[in-house]
Amino acid sequence: MADVATRAGVSRTLVSFVLDGKPGASEATKQRVLAAADELGYRPDSAARLLAxxxxxxxxxxxxxxxxxxxxxxxxxxxxxxxxxxxxxxxxxxxxxxxxxxxxxxxxxxxxxxxxxxxxxxxxxxxxxxxxxxxxxxxxxxxxxxxxxxxxxDDVKGIREAVDYLVELGHRDIRHVDGGSDPGSPDRRRAYRAAMRRHGISEYAKVIPGAHTEEAGAEAARVMLADGDLPTAVLAGNDRCALGLLDVFTRAGVDIPGELSLIGYDDSRLSDNPRIDLTTVHQxxxxxxxxxxxxxxxxxxxxxxxxxxxxxEPELVVRGTTAPPRQRSTSVVSK
The missing domain is CATH 3.40.50.2300 (Response regulator)
Incomplete structure (x- = not known):
């Protein structure tokens, strides 16, 4: 600004007034200052102004x-x-x-x-x-x-849409691996239970404690495998958790989505990888x-x-990890 003032032959204060659009300079002086600023390549230092x-x-x-x-x-x-x-x-x-x-x-x-x-x-x-x-x-x-x-x-709406979609496919035994104390987890957990109640399938509602990590998803999958009573669908707290579930289930020979459908949450960059192809709730x-x-x-x-x-607004993105349940699931529901 001092260089502009020297080039234009005016005070630094007057240059400041002109560049800030304040009154106090004649039109001729204003044009001279602007021309000098342009010739010198002057750019206002907005960071310095805020710091001042x-x-x-x-x-x-x-x-x-x-x-x-x-x-x-x-x-x-x-x-x-x-x-x-x-x-x-x-x-x-x-x-x-x-x-x-x-x-x-x-x-x-x-x-x-x-x-x-x-x-x-x-x-x-x-x-x-x-x-x-x-x-x-x-x-x-x-x-x-x-x-x-x-x-x-809107996590409540996102989870509700995921449960609605699974129910439309024919699923009833839908479980939720939650995010524990991680951000967003309480709302997603409550929304899952509410959606299961709304569809009249509360008897199948089960929350498996987890976290928003692959390790938590893997551990939840191991717990379900050890129980010997797999659900037909799992709704994970987020995509990372879903990846852990997918890895352990696949290694154990569980057909995804033939035997078990899986939905994540976030729609992070890995979810649409062709080898993952995860159905998920898009943020x-x-x-x-x-x-x-x-x-x-x-x-x-x-x-x-x-x-x-x-x-x-969330958006459910349907990919390759969800499908209608096999006939064995229908027989379980009819009991």
Whole structure:
């Protein structure tokens, strides 16, 4: 800006006024300043401007590097932020690292807003954090609080559509491997039980404790195999859990979907791999990312954000791991 002022023969303050569109300069002076800026290739340093006002132009993003769907979210967050002139700083959530440590690392780098992907921290901590810096939580339903916004998929509807689809195929013995305490799991678990009740097949409803990992899915499959009474369909808490189930069942000689249908949740990148071809509930990662970035910036810039809880529609994506049950399942139901 000082170089532009020297080239145009005016004060730095007047250059600031012209470039900010404020009154105070004649038309001739304004054109001279703009011409000088163009000749020098000047671009306003919006980051410096925000810092001068006590704000940062960096969005801090907390993610779990093990979760495929969160990687899809990050892939959408970067272009959405860059389009609006913001930078992104990542911090990893790891099993042996306190989540608060990862969050503090972002705050220490002067991030203006935080986007937390599937955080595990308690509500009290997240509400307290939102009192310090704008926070957007993705993939989890939370009680409202000042400075806090949420972006999520309608998990209740997603699970309901999955159960409806299996029932339409003829399934009754449908089990759910849940996500334990992982984000989104409580809503999905309740939705499964409600859907089974609505179809009048509550006697078949069974929740097998799990987590959003391949290991949890594999263990759940081993439990079902050991029981010797396989259901005709399994609804997994997420795609990673479904992959663990698929691996163990396939190795044990269970025909998927001939003997057992399997549905995941997320529609992460691996689910449409030809060797996996997983039927799953699709979450729109790109749209979730755009809304999260928008809310983070609007709160940072103290603009009106509208609804602090953005809920997107899920979509059931039918692939090769689901089919009507074999005749043996019909005989079991008729007892």
């Amino acid at each position: 006002r006590g704000r940062s132009r960096t969005l801090g993003v907390l993610m779990d590097v093990r979760q495929l769907f969160e990687a899809d979210l990050v892939a959408g967050i970067y272009p959405a932020a860059e389009e609006l002139g913001y930078e992104v700083l990542l911090s990893a959530n790891l099993p042996d690292r306190e989540e608060s440590v990862s969050v503090e690392a972002l705050l220490s780098h002067r991030c203006g807003s935080l986007i937390l992907l599937g955080p595990m921290s308690g509500t009290e901590y997240l509400h307290g954090l939102a009192g310090k810096v704008p926070v957007v939580v993705v993939g989890r339903r939370l009680d409202p609080a000042p400075g806090l916004a949420t972006v999520r998929t 729109d990662a790109a749209a979730l990312a755009r809304h999260a970035v928008r809310l983070a910036i609007e709160m940072l810039e103290e603009r009106e954000i509208g609804s602090p809880d953005v809920v997107l």
